[in-house]
Amino acid sequence: MENKKEEIECIENTKDVDMVQIINMFSLLPDVLFWIKSSRHCFVYANQAFVDHVGAAKLDDVIGKNDFDFAPVHVARQFIQDDKKVLAGACVTDRFEINQSNNGELAWFTTSKRPLKDKQGNVIGTYGITRHLQKTSTTLAHINAIKTPVEFIRLNYQKAITIEQLAQIAHLSVSALERRFKKYLAKTPKQFLTETRLEQARKLLVETSLPISSICFCTGFGDPSYFAKQFKCFFGLTPSQIRKDNYLDINKHRPNPDKYSV
Incomplete structure (x- = not known):
């Protein structure tokens, strides 16, 4: 003692x-x-x-x-x-x-x-x-459990992708695929697909001058209205606001981090 x-x-x-x-x-x-x-x-x-x-x-x-x-x-x-x-x-x-x-x-x-x-x-x-x-290495098992469908999404997000298609390439049932995504990524396959597309869209908005409608279609969204709604829901700003706020020459106009509220 x-x-x-x-x-x-x-x-x-x-x-x-x-x-x-x-x-x-x-x-x-x-x-x-x-x-x-x-x-x-x-x-x-x-x-x-x-x-x-x-x-x-x-x-x-x-x-x-x-x-x-x-x-x-x-x-x-x-x-x-x-x-x-x-x-x-x-x-x-x-x-x-x-x-x-x-x-x-x-x-x-x-x-x-x-x-x-x-x-x-x-x-x-x-x-x-x-x-x-x-x-x-101790964490690689977590990645390997969902590696195949995740890599497929990252490479093919521009195309139409179904959950059934992801389950098939992962050699899993749809329910098993859903469980694995929720366990390791805390989101469903559909959420991961949508977020991947939105992240790519945001990247194009701030790094290119492509029209917003073109960005919508080239990132896998078929409806500009749906794209704008999902974008606003995920990032808290519309695509046009993101472009206005962030399409800057970062070396000359570095944004003030305090302007970005949660």
């Missing part, structure tokens, strides 16, 4: 420990991106893996900047929206995402975010980790 008491006292005394030495341990994890942001979404710390991932030369090139300095506008805006939810007290845990790796290729990642609190419990920022799952 005496040993247990001593251990508890040791844990309680960690408030006097220099936390920087613990934070620096994340630099020993090359497959984990770790960062800390202020309440204004500016980076105040990142490990070396994160620095390398965003293409910076050193940590000093990251501190004080935000996601708009390193990511495409449509991606940075989503990061900021996530941060605002976390600042409000929400937590993100092991969310599966398909994003760009530092070599420009699409890859699987899992992301977790938490509110950063001071000793009084006030939220003063956010912190999080992202893992590149192709490099994390």
